[in-house]
Amino acid sequence: MQHALSVKTMKKISSRKNHQTVRDTMRKEYRFDYSRAKPNRFREKMSDGVVAVVLEPDVAAIFKSSEAVNALLRSVIAAMPESKQQPG
Numbered sequence: 001m002q003h004a005l006s007v008k009t010m011k012k013i014s015s016r017k018n019h020q021t022v023r024d025t026m027r028k029e030y031r032f033d034y035s036r037a038k039p040n041r042f043r044e045k046m047s048d049g050v051v052a053v054v055l056e057p058d059v060a061a062i063f064k065s066s067e068a069v070n071a072l073l074r075s076v077i078a079a080m081p082e083s084k085q086q087p088g
Contacts, residue, residue: 063069
């Protein structure tokens with residue numbers, strides 16, 4: 001008595017597409033749903049004249065607050081010659 005064993009092989013399909021899809025291209029116009037927009041959570045911390053700066057991870061590991069960064073920068077400014085301290 002022979003048993004017939006049916007084996008099906010599945011065709012391997014690549015998960016990456018070789019061609020660009022419509023999603024990969026820029027559109028001429030985008031429509032945003034402003035009803036879902038959220039207020040800027042950092043606005044209260046930012047006053048007029050404040051500049052946001054992004055610290056590299058190694059620097060951010062040392063300086064845990066903006067006060068610490070500002071204190072060091074002020075000490076560097078104080079050590080600079082007067083001619084280089086003028087803004088502009």
